[in-house]
Amino acid sequence: MIDGLWKDVRYAVRSLTRTPAFTITALVTLALGIGANAAIFSLASAVMLRTLPVAAPHELVFVGHRNPVAPAAGVSLISNPPWLARLRQEPGIFTGVAAYNIRDFKVASAEGLEQVVGQYASGNYHALVGVPMTLGRGFTDENDFAPGASPIAVISDSYWQRRYRSSPAAIGSSIVVGGHTVTIVGVTAAGFEGLQPGREIEITLPLSIRVQDEPDFTTSLDSWTNMPLVARLRAGVSASAAEPVVHAAFRDHMATPGIGFGRARDGRFLLTAAVVPAARGADRLRREYEPALRLLTAIVAIVLLIACVNVANLFLARGNARAAEIAMRLAIGAGRWRVVRQLLAEAIMVAAGGCLIGFAAAGWATRYVAALLGESQRPITIDAQPDARVVAFTLAVAGLTTLMFGLAPALRATRSGRSLRIYPASSVTERRSLGRMTLVGGQLAMCVVLVLCAGLLVRTLYNLERVDGRFATDTVVGFALDANDTAVPHERLPGLCTEALARLQGPAVATGSCSTMAPLDTARELRVLGLPQLPPERESRDILANAVTPGYFATFGIDVLRGRLFTAADTAAAPHVAILNEAAARHFFGDANPIGRQIAFGSVVDPDTAMTVVGIVSDVRHQLREAAVPMAYEPLEQMASPPDYLVGAIRVAGDSQTIGARVRSAVRDVTPDLAVLWVRSLRQQMQAALVTERLLASLSVAFGTLALLLAAVGIYGVIAYDVGRRTREIGIRMALGARPRTLLGAVLRQVAMIVIPGIAAGLAISLPASAAVEAFLFGIAPRDPWTFAATSLALALVAFAAAVIPARRAARVNPVMALRAE
Numbered sequence: 148m149i150d151g152l153w154k155d156v157r158y159a160v161r162s163l164t165r166t167p168a169f170t171i172t173a174l175v176t177l178a179l180g181i182g183a184n185a186a187i188f189s190l191a192s193a194v195m196l197r198t199l200p201v202a203a204p205h206e207l208v209f210v211g212h213r214n215p216v217a218p219a220a221g222v223s224l225i226s227n228p229p230w231l232a233r234l235r236q237e238p239g240i241f242t243g244v245a246a247y248n249i250r251d252f253k254v255a256s257a258e259g260l261e262q263v264v265g266q267y268a269s270g271n272y273h274a275l276v277g278v279p280m281t282l283g284r285g286f287t288d289e290n291d292f293a294p295g296a297s298p299i300a301v302i303s304d305s306y307w308q309r310r311y312r313s314s315p316a317a318i319g320s321s322i323v324v325g326g327h328t329v330t331i332v333g334v335t336a337a338g339f340e341g342l343q344p345g346r347e348i349e350i351t352l353p354l355s356i357r358v359q360d361e362p363d364f365t366t367s368l369d370s371w372t373n374m375p376l377v378a379r380l381r382a383g384v385s386a387s388a389a390e391p392v393v394h395a396a397f398r399d400h401m402a403t404p405g406i407g408f409g410r411a412r413d414g415r416f417l418l419t420a421a422v423v424p425a426a427r428g429a430d431r432l433r434r435e436y437e438p439a440l441r442l443l444t445a446i447v448a449i450v451l452l453i454a455c456v457n458v459a460n461l462f463l464a465r466g467n468a469r470a471a472e473i474a475m476r477l478a479i480g481a482g483r484w485r486v487v488r489q490l491l492a493e494a495i496m497v498a499a500g501g502c503l504i505g506f507a508a509a510g511w512a513t514r515y516v517a518a519l520l521g522e523s524q525r526p527i528t529i530d531a532q533p534d535a536r537v538v539a540f541t542l543a544v545a546g547l548t549t550l551m552f553g554l555a556p557a558l559r560a561t562r563s564g565r566s567l568r569i570y571p572a573s574s575v576t577e578r579r580s581l582g583r584m585t586l587v588g589g590q591l592a593m594c595v596v597l598v599l600c601a602g603l604l605v606r607t608l609y610n611l612e613r614v615d616g617r618f619a620t621d622t623v624v625g626f627a628l629d630a631n632d633t634a635v636p637h638e639r640l641p642g643l644c645t646e647a648l649a650r651l652q653g654p655a656v657a658t659g660s661c662s663t664m665a666p667l668d669t670a671r672e673l674r675v676l677g678l679p680q681l682p683p684e685r686e687s688r689d690i691l692a693n694a695v696t697p698g699y700f701a702t703f704g705i706d707v708l709r710g711r712l713f714t715a716a717d718t719a720a721a722p723h724v725a726i727l728n729e730a731a732a733r734h735f736f737g738d739a740n741p742i743g744r745q746i747a748f749g750s751v752v753d754p755d756t757a758m759t760v761v762g763i764v765s766d767v768r769h770q771l772r773e774a775a776v777p778m779a780y781e782p783l784e785q786m787a788s789p790p791d792y793l794v795g796a797i798r799v800a801g802d803s804q805t806i807g808a809r810v811r812s813a814v815r816d817v818t819p820d821l822a823v824l825w826v827r828s829l830r831q832q833m834q835a836a837l838v839t840e841r842l843l844a845s846l847s848v849a850f851g852t853l854a855l856l857l858a859a860v861g862i863y864g865v866i867a868y869d870v871g872r873r874t875r876e877i878g879i880r881m882a883l884g885a886r887p888r889t890l891l892g893a894v895l896r897q898v899a900m901i902v903i904p905g906i907a908a909g910l911a912i913s914l915p916a917s918a919a920v921e922a923f924l925f926g927i928a929p930r931d932p933w934t935f936a937a938t939s940l941a942l943a944l945v946a947f948a949a950a951v952i953p954a955r956r957a958a959r960v961n962p963v964m965a966l967r968a969e
Contacts, residue, residue, distance in 0.1 A: 193344075253325055270287070270289030292355060344529075345432035619798065627823065627825050628643070628821055676748065713726065867953040910935060
């Protein structure tokens with residue numbers, strides 16, 4: 148059997164090399180289909196399926212809570228130190244409980260302060276989770292809550308390579324993180340990025356260092372501390388068995404005086420404890436990108452199906468062309484299954500070649516997607532390099548495609564009753580042509596769905612990029628200043644920002660501002676607005692609070708509608724004032740004039756903190772997909788508490804792309820202790836905010852174009868094969884006086900018989916299928932008639948363009964040459 152299989156493989160290679168056009172077309176077609184699926188599966192595997200590279204990951208669980216009244220909200224991992232201490236007292240279900248708190252750290256370097264993604268972790272974190280180490284050790288038994296008890300740090304493999312160039316001398320060296328000098332004791336192994344996929348933890352500090360900065364942290368009962376708890380189950384204990392025990396402890400903890408959440412106004416207990424598997428890490432990234440990955444998976448599955456239909460058509464045509472050869476083999480005694488096996492060997496060789504090429508193409512595609520995700524406002528780190536699961540998936544896809552495009556043509560080519568005649572009967576030829584045309588029509592129908600989805604997603608991106616946010620974009624450059632974990636006192640930050648703006652003044656800079664919030668920035672402060680009397684129909688008091696310098700409105704091009712703007716006289720010693728946007732004025736005051744009215748941040752209006760409304764400005768979209776929301780502006784100097792984060796902005800007269808270095812230099816000249824998180828023009832900020840939309844639009848266009856190309860190849864192949872098979876018939880018609888124009892029209896009518904039903908079927912499928920992309924759309928309906936019409940027209944033009952070459956070939960047949968063989 149092995150000898151026979153080896154002979155089949157050698158014969159398949161020789162047969163395929165004798166027909167290079169067929170082989171290359173089939174290889175490229177399958178490579179594109181398999182590569183697209185491998186690329187998207189690599190991303191899906193990295194985001195949704197990959198388990199943590201730690202010891203016994205399936206024993207790890209997160210301990211959180213959920214609200215049964217709102218199950219869609221999922222499990223919250225918010226926690227606090229007292230709950231950690233209480234949970235560690237629960238015997239019998241866990242071998243240990245650890246905590247971590249993801250934070251952005253400021254690390255001192257020769258170039259100034261560098262911001263890295265880090266975390267505080269309890270003293271048993273690395274030992275309990277089972278984190279693999281490249282060098283040194285992790286945390287084992289460090290004291291959790293003794294202030295500054297363990298001034299040590301563990302760094303990631305990527306940070307070790309970037310800063311220390313993989314030198315073993317990093318162990319034992321000192322590094323300044325957040326103003327604390329710590330000693331590096333370990334380097335985590337490559338591949339371990341933390342327990343929250345998408346955010347690679349570069350530096351881990353003991354929880355005791357946070358306690359040193361915040362002594363009240365150990366007793367805090369707040370409901371907003373982002374400190375997930377991870378535990379390891381004892382042998383034989385499941386997450387479902389542990390949950391009732393944890394819930395009983397949770398109810399006991401929630402009875403602690405001072406906990407102000409988890410209960411309704413009537414005293415009912417709202418929250419229940421949750422014990423969820425942690426083998427794949429926290430699910431934030433999965434929840435965020437799962438809908439997009441599901442859509443892309445469906446798209447590439449259709450692309451693969453189109454590719455298989457194309458290759459199946461090629462193999463059907465190849466089988467018909469070899470009809471006499473196969474009939475001869477059967478006539479001299481070859482068994483049918485022996486011939487089928489030989490034909491399948493050719494299909495397997497084509498699929499194997501397509502698999503190898505597609506796998507290489509998938510690696511390039513995943514690198515592109517990973518780079519794109521790294522450009523988002525909060526960069527996402529994904530290791531989407533193919534692993535064993537992706538290899539197994541790709542091989543499975545290759546095997547499935549072999550059956551889809553290889554088996555049916557092989558069985559059809561070897562069915563009983565094959566004749567040795569060179570020209571089969573016309574009815575048989577018509578039946579075979581009808582089968583191939585049906586396949587191409589189905590291919591066109593699937594292509595309509597893909598091109599339509601691509602059109603809707605591209606128009607969504609177009610609409611978002613051209614949203615009138617009511618602020619300047621191309622001439623404004625923003626930069627973020629962060630004083631957290633630095634030597635800069637928070638009360639000095641406004642002055643330092645203003646001084647940096649003064650250093651940037653010049654002919655190229657028209658105006659500048661500092662603010663706690665800016666358009667398209669992720670920083671938001673939601674407050675409650677206090678009014679002496681709120682109209683009964685205005686139940687919501689939520690409002691965005693933005694503290695700004697006087698130049699803010701001129702910098703962003705925001706118009707004043709009534710009253711006045713802030714001036715240099717609105718200092719901390721002056722009467723407190725505020726400006727509302729249109730949405731806030733409309734929501735809180737209706738048709739009344741708010742100028743001169745008293746407002747305050749908080750549920751009541753305190754005369755000491757009350758602000759007088761002095762102006763109304765135009766609305767600004769702070770998120771592209773959201774309409775303008777109520778916002779109150781106050782002078783930066785009149786803030787009750789000094790800010791720790793500010794967004795500086797300058798309006799430039801020239802090229803906004805070249806000023807980034809000047810901004811960083813100006814801030815460094817003011818103080819080297821202040822971190823500049825990013826410098827971007829508002830146009831770049833918009834691109835960063837639309838990473839998901841750009842990802843969907845670019846990939847859907849690529850896959851839609853690929854489907855369009857495959858459909859064109861399919862139509863060309865069917866018409867070219869049909870013209871070739873009918874050369875004798877066409878020659879006779881030409882000899883009897885048929886005009887070339889008549890023959891050209893006959894071939895194009897044949898194309899119309901494929902294209903029109905195919906497009907009609909595709910549009911019928913697209914009507915319900917378009918609902919799958921509705922959640923991703925903006926400014927366009929899922930059944931937009933113009934997109935449907937443009938898709939139909941584009942497919943019809945491509946289809947007829949693909950048929951022109953074989954149609955013209957049919958019209959130019961020389962009857963003498965066609966009949967010479969007779």
